[in-house]
Amino acid sequence: MRLFRHILERLAFRWRLHRVNSLRFGARGRNVTLHNGSIFTSPERIFFGNDIYVGPEARFYADGGIRVEDNVVFSPRVTIYTSNHRVKGSGWLPYGPVTELGEVWVGPNSWIGAQSILLAGVRIGEVAAWMREHAGG
Numbered sequence: 001m002r003l004f005r006h007i008l009e010r011l012a013f014r015w016r017l018h019r020v021n022s023l024r025f026g027a028r029g030r031n032v033t034l035h036n037g038s039i040f041t042s043p044e045r046i047f048f049g050n051d052i053y054v055g056p057e058a059r060f061y062a063d064g065g066i067r068v069e070d071n072v073v074f075s076p077r078v079t080i081y082t083s084n085h086r087v088k089g090s091g092w093l094p095y096g097p098v099t100e101l102g103e104v105w106v107g108p109n110s111w112i113g114a115q116s117i118l119l120a121g122v123r124i125g126e127v128a129a130w131m132r133e134h135a136g137g
Helices: 004-021
Strands: 032-034 040-041 047-048 053-056 059-061 066-068 072-074 077-081 083-085 099-101 104-106
Touching: none
Parallel strands: 032 053, 040 059, 047 066, 053 072, 059 077, 066 104
Antiparallel strands: 083 099
8 A cells, every 4th residue: 555655655756746847838948846745836937037936835827027137946835926016106905906017037046045035126136035025924
């Protein structure tokens, strides 16, 4: 029974790995590691540089576009949102019916810490370390 369970787990792992690696990104440089269990919506709007690591359970919602420069690490459970509800002058509470898009840019040599959330329009500069505590978490 253990052997059967082990074989099933390995097959599931390979299927998830194939699924992530078969996505068509806008650009994917060399040495880009995408951990299994991560979600990438609108992958054609995600542009990865070289030497990128995306940890487990990352969520990249890329309707507005995501650009990641070289040498960037995303720790586990990082979430990136590139769209938001319009809240100014919409007349709707708590949010309006219009969606606004904003590209997220992560500069070279950056490290995005575990459980961090990057919102639409954010620009993380070069050689930055962004931790969940920045957002009051």
